[in-house]
Amino acid sequence: SYGDVIRGNAGLKEAAVAHPVAKNLRVLTAPGEPGIGEVYSPEAIAALLTRVRAHFTYTLVDCAAGLGADVLSFAAAADRAVIVSTSDYTALRGAQSTANIFNRIGQENCSIVVNRLRPGMIREGSAANIDRAMDASGLSLLGVVPEDQGVIASGNRGTIMALDSFGPAAQAYLNIARRITGQRVRLLDRIPGRESGGKWRLSRPPEQDLPAHPPVPPRRQTHGRWPKDIFHCCCRAQTLWAGQSHKLRMLP
Numbered sequence: 001s002y003g004d005v006i007r008g009n010a011g012l013k014e015a016a017v018a019h020p021v022a023k024n025l026r027v028l029t030a031p032g033e034p035g036i037g038e039v040y041s042p043e044a045i046a047a048l049l050t051r052v053r054a055h056f057t058y059t060l061v062d063c064a065a066g067l068g069a070d071v072l073s074f075a076a077a078a079d080r081a082v083i084v085s086t087s088d089y090t091a092l093r094g095a096q097s098t099a100n101i102f103n104r105i106g107q108e109n110c111s112i113v114v115n116r117l118r119p120g121m122i123r124e125g126s127a128a129n130i131d132r133a134m135d136a137s138g139l140s141l142l143g144v145v146p147e148d149q150g151v152i153a154s155g156n157r158g159t160i161m162a163l164d165s166f167g168p169a170a171q172a173y174l175n176i177a178r179r180i181t182g183q184r185v186r187l188l189d190r191i192p193g194r195e196s197g198g199k200w201r202l203s204r205p206p207e208q209d210l211p212a213h214p215p216v217p218p219r220r221q222t223h224g225r226w227p228k229d230i231f232h233c234c235c236r237a238q239t240l241w242a243g244q245s246h247k248l249r250m251l252p
Helices: 002-007 042-055 069-077 091-104 119-125 128-136 149-157 168-180
Strands: 025-028 058-062 080-085 112-117 138-145 230-234
Touching: 002 042, 042 058, 042 069, 069 091, 080 128, 091 112, 091 128, 112 128, 128 138, 138 168, 138 230, 149 168
Parallel strands: 025 230, 058 230, 080 112, 112 138
Antiparallel strands: none
């Protein structure tokens, strides 16, 4: 775990386990005992991320819900924070409170991803639309992920959704990654809840044409599509990678 790396019991690349499919992805788990991550000081966490940046091209820190001491330490040392929330007002107020706490510890580069969006509930007024979600949270919008059964299916199969699914959630994940790298990518069609047909339609980013099919696993990809190394440092054990390799520094 990352605790072994901090204590010096294991090297960084020794402790980070290679993904069986994405050969350029490594996963470093959290300590197995609940709460043990809180024993490490903010300075130790910051030093760990400094080492990670020196060895790996892209870093994603996946934090559990809540604001434990370990989460705050990772947030303070990260380049940016992405807060994931559903579109109900209680969750959006919680996202705003989280961002305020992050700001107080020095993390001011915060944005929001609205997850499990249901257009039908927006039309009925049971959930906030995107504009209201941004107003309620006070955060800039990084992306919207619609409700998609493919997320559960990929998790149950233990597969990488971005490589395994044709659904709207997989496309939304890839769009979010592209925005983080600086590309301008519009939202998926029907995101605000305005239906024009029976299915979601996937939009294309204005800068480039997307392939007609989802990306294939790395063993079949052409050279240069994937970065040379990706490091996935989890703030909790039992975390499943569900995205393609893009420049991610911190996603709590």
